[in-house]
Amino acid sequence: MDRSVENDAITRSDLSLRVISSAGAGQLVKAKAKTRRPFRQIRTENVFKRTLVIMGILMVILVLGILLTLVVQSLPSIKALGPKYLWGKVWDPVQDIYGAWPFLLGTLISSFLALFISIPFSIAVAIFLGEYYPKGWLPNLLKNTVELIAAVPSVIYGFWGLAVLVPIVRNFENKIGVQPVGVGIFSSSLILAVMIIPYAASLGRSMIQMVPSTLKEAAYGLGATRWEVIRSVVLPYTKSGLFAGILLSLGRALGETMAVTMVIGNTSIIPKNIFSPGNTMASVIANEFTEADKAVYLSALIELGLVLFLVTVVINMIGKKIIDRFTTE
Amino acid sequence: MKTILFSFKSFCTASLIFVSLSLLSCGGGGGSASGSDSTASSASNDEAIIGAGSSFDNPLFSKMFSEYNKLNGLKVNYQSVGSGAGIAQLTSKTVDFGASDAPMNGKQDSAVSSPVIHIPITAGAVVMSYNLPEVKDTLLLTPGVLADIFLGKITKWNDPKIAAINKGAKLPATSILIAHRSDGSGTTNIFTTYLAKVSPEWNTKVGKGSSVNWPAGLGGKGSEGVAGLIKQTPGAIGYIEIAYAIQNNMAFAKVQNKAGNFITPSIASVTAAANIQIPADSKVSLTNTDAADGYPISGFSWVLIYKEQKYGDRTADKTTKLLKLISWMIHDGQQYSGALNYAPLSPAAVSVGDAILKSATYDGKPILQ
Numbered sequence: 271m272d273r274s275v276e277n278d279a280i281t282r283s284d285l286s287l288r289v290i291s292s293a294g295a296g297q298l299v300k301a302k303a304k305t306r307r308p309f310r311q312i313r314t315e316n317v318f319k320r321t322l323v324i325m326g327i328l329m330v331i332l333v334l335g336i337l338l339t340l341v342v343q344s345l346p347s348i349k350a351l352g353p354k355y356l357w358g359k360v361w362d363p364v365q366d367i368y369g370a371w372p373f374l375l376g377t378l379i380s381s382f383l384a385l386f387i388s389i390p391f392s393i394a395v396a397i398f399l400g401e402y403y404p405k406g407w408l409p410n411l412l413k414n415t416v417e418l419i420a421a422v423p424s425v426i427y428g429f430w431g432l433a434v435l436v437p438i439v440r441n442f443e444n445k446i447g448v449q450p451v452g453v454g455i456f457s458s459s460l461i462l463a464v465m466i467i468p469y470a471a472s473l474g475r476s477m478i479q480m481v482p483s484t485l486k487e488a489a490y491g492l493g494a495t496r497w498e499v500i501r502s503v504v505l506p507y508t509k510s511g512l513f514a515g516i517l518l519s520l521g522r523a524l525g526e527t528m529a530v531t532m533v534i535g536n537t538s539i540i541p542k543n544i545f546s547p548g549n550t551m552a553s554v555i556a557n558e559f560t561e562a563d564k565a566v567y568l569s570a571l572i573e574l575g576l577v578l579f580l581v582t583v584v585i586n587m588i589g590k591k592i593i594d595r596f597t598t599e
Numbered sequence: 600m601k602t603i604l605f606s607f608k609s610f611c612t613a614s615l616i617f618v619s620l621s622l623l624s625c626g627g628g629g630g631s632a633s634g635s636d637s638t639a640s641s642a643s644n645d646e647a648i649i650g651a652g653s654s655f656d657n658p659l660f661s662k663m664f665s666e667y668n669k670l671n672g673l674k675v676n677y678q679s680v681g682s683g684a685g686i687a688q689l690t691s692k693t694v695d696f697g698a699s700d701a702p703m704n705g706k707q708d709s710a711v712s713s714p715v716i717h718i719p720i721t722a723g724a725v726v727m728s729y730n731l732p733e734v735k736d737t738l739l740l741t742p743g744v745l746a747d748i749f750l751g752k753i754t755k756w757n758d759p760k761i762a763a764i765n766k767g768a769k770l771p772a773t774s775i776l777i778a779h780r781s782d783g784s785g786t787t788n789i790f791t792t793y794l795a796k797v798s799p800e801w802n803t804k805v806g807k808g809s810s811v812n813w814p815a816g817l818g819g820k821g822s823e824g825v826a827g828l829i830k831q832t833p834g835a836i837g838y839i840e841i842a843y844a845i846q847n848n849m850a851f852a853k854v855q856n857k858a859g860n861f862i863t864p865s866i867a868s869v870t871a872a873a874n875i876q877i878p879a880d881s882k883v884s885l886t887n888t889d890a891a892d893g894y895p896i897s898g899f900s901w902v903l904i905y906k907e908q909k910y911g912d913r914t915a916d917k918t919t920k921l922l923k924l925i926s927w928m929i930h931d932g933q934q935y936s937g938a939l940n941y942a943p944l945s946p947a948a949v950s951v952g953d954a955i956l957k958s959a960t961y962d963g964k965p966i967l968q
Contacts (some may be wrong), residue, residue: 364807432827436831451832537818547817549818556820557781557820558810563683563706589723590670
């Protein structure tokens, strides 16, 4: 199917080329009138290209501007607290002691746990929709449902989590014998896992659909079963794409604020296990920003945003490295 | 291929419709927004009064301002952004008045260019709500026990210290789960101010503020977050605004006041707590007051304005309108507090408020006589 699209494109461009060349080689009298149009086209081309370049540069400036703002605004806190801010364990606005370590841990643990919970589901959905049933009403329904998951506002997940999920988790905690609190890192990871499934699933689905059918047909021709085709042709061919989708969903989990705040328990302690309440950087900012009444306090919160920004950048860079290694192999 | 094209087409039309709809609705919203913008920009030409601050005050202020608009046709635009943000906006002179649940602290005072006066506008209480299905009578709490619970020193409901106050009550052996606000709030400020007053240990270990480093417990976002934790968890205790607790039929404890009486939090007992000797600047905490029938965990909410009203391009006319509005709020406006579960100002507070309002000046001359 891809091939046919490509063919279409080639023939179409060929045609247009032919039209232009025939016009150029055609009657000389009308040549002036006819060549005006290509000039205009070239001008439009240039304007379009320039717009694209400007848009691209604007995006870079925007991101650098955000980084710069974060750095400048967190200077007072960096000066007052130093690097100890990163591994300090106490967050006490009354005495102006700020340590981001519990929130850094909370963010990383809840996001990675959510990622591990979500991966089996998102890969399964991707394979189901990409390879097994690309067409039909059930796959369509599944596809739209998964996409709908991404469209639901996070505060709704938060309410649902607080009203439905937390009591279930509390019962579960009662059974396995940990302190039955209900809210905590485990609950927020479950919510996050649901929220991030669509990102990896839909990217994975389109990647799997792009596997050339010749490869798969060759494998079938050699006598491979469906499972063997998926394992030794589809997955190896799409692993960098699948990983990119997972990375995208991790980025979403790291920055998610509202739903997490509502179910994580908002406790500024270092989490003892995955069931204990905790706090994430994004939720601390959301909670305390409006009433931060001291300059250092406000600056410490903005520095938290800076740390979150850098964590996301570092994780993305590591991810890119891994994708590169995948694709060069 | 065809189906994909078709679905792509339908997707395009759908998104076009969606975009145009959202543009339309934005247009509508933008229309009203630009309407309020026009009032905001003309506010400098003395049309509307702009205020910002406490979200606790917002329901009462909405009622008061709509009633005042009916009487005098004055528009008041109040942004419920939180006390700290209200003070910040007053400091940068983008609003005519601020509203705060806590008086301005030393650092905030030094940030403003000229003195700011505090006018008490209403009073609220913080109640101790709990979830103990086994306890039929209202739970009784003393300041010492309350502080020990929130310090994490009392961890079981059948602790002898709690049992000693609640004789005859069937206290379960469940562990205590503490619910507190995770977002910075005036409610937290009132509650921690109270604990710091009654417990020296709390004062040194935790202190008071709109966000503190809680020794124990879970944080819920907003009153609804704390209420959710309490309702769901047997054995939970937490603090919430009295209005929220009454509207949601939540059980709350009687707390022993300074005079030794156990007081049920109510509008009357909060007003009673405020009927004390109020200092001339009205910056007083209503926690643990001497009033014999006053509920001990209550606090004023203040409207903040600059004492010298001539700044920027403000006219005398606008200043008079602002002061008349605030004066109406502390007198006639108080009739709307009861229905919304706010405590009306005590006579002592109203007279202090009057005196403070009269001290406001325009170009050095008093505005209200």
